[in-house]
Amino acid sequence: MKGPLFYAKILLFGEYGIIKDSKGLAIPYNSYQGALKKSENPSKEAINSTKNLAKFYKYLSQLNTDLVVFNLDEFKADIEDGMYFDSSIPMGYGVGSSGALVASIYDKYAEDKITVLENLTRDKLLKLKQIFSLMESFFHGQSSGLDPLNSYLSIPILINSKDNLEATGIPSQKEGKGAVFLLDSEIIGETEPMINIFMNKMKNEGFRKMLSEDFAKHTDACIDDFLHGNVKSLLGNVKSLSKVVLDNFKPMIPQKFHNVWQKGIESNDYYLKLCGSGGGGYILGFTEDFEKTKNILKNFKLELVYRF
Structure with a gap:
């Protein structure tokens, strides 16, 4: 069978x-x-x-x-x-x-x-x-x-x-330099504890406001850009989203990746975001130049997901 x-x-x-x-x-x-x-x-x-x-x-x-x-x-x-x-x-x-x-x-x-x-x-x-x-x-x-x-x-x-x-349909992949990739944290994440942290954070009015305003706004813009193939605008919105996640979802980002995350935002070479609930597992990355990013992050395992 x-x-x-x-x-x-x-x-x-x-x-x-x-x-x-x-x-x-x-x-x-x-x-x-x-x-x-x-x-x-x-x-x-x-x-x-x-x-x-x-x-x-x-x-x-x-x-x-x-x-x-x-x-x-x-x-x-x-x-x-x-x-x-x-x-x-x-x-x-x-x-x-x-x-x-x-x-x-x-x-x-x-x-x-x-x-x-x-x-x-x-x-x-x-x-x-x-x-x-x-x-x-x-x-x-x-x-x-x-x-x-x-x-x-x-x-x-x-x-x-x-x-x-x-x-829905997504734009077909292009042979461009840009890419969506996975970064292996080499840590196994557990969903339930992460969701519990999130639910506790939701009791805080400031966190709820951030989620319904900043987080949702940038997420919606990223989805819109991705579905319409607006790469320049997409990367700008992913950068904004990456900042919001780093500022507000730190417990879901493994400690050793806080600096890597920050460096991407500061250098504009790549931007990271959570893939699933976080706490380990994969981190999702977006870059305008995948070869350059592979070199910068050569100490980590990267997997290509989608080219643009």
């Missing part, structure tokens, strides 16, 4: 903001993927994955919802038969490792599922997001459902607000 592949995702813009109803833009990232499998000679990782699927089965069997019905008997039988999730998506890196797993389980076991091939109306997208939010909450305590949605559909998704999503 080998199930279909589900890819990683990158939330280009909107981290934390989407929890509080501002815009976001998520794109599939095909360098990493996962699939459900069975093996005659499972590895230690595969056996652990099977155990985790058993816990997930238990969680799904206790879900009280009218949104979705799963074929739980089949799911249980497959787990007993040694099914596991074989994934190259790094865990705790902000690129949707649990999202791909959730998407694969929905795809295989949901009855009367919404498929990628049908006309994806706003209502269908919203229903899928709600289902995935319920499912992924098993992993994070609280989930927007966006990671599994992106992985399941494998198309860019524009989040206008909590209740308003649309599939």
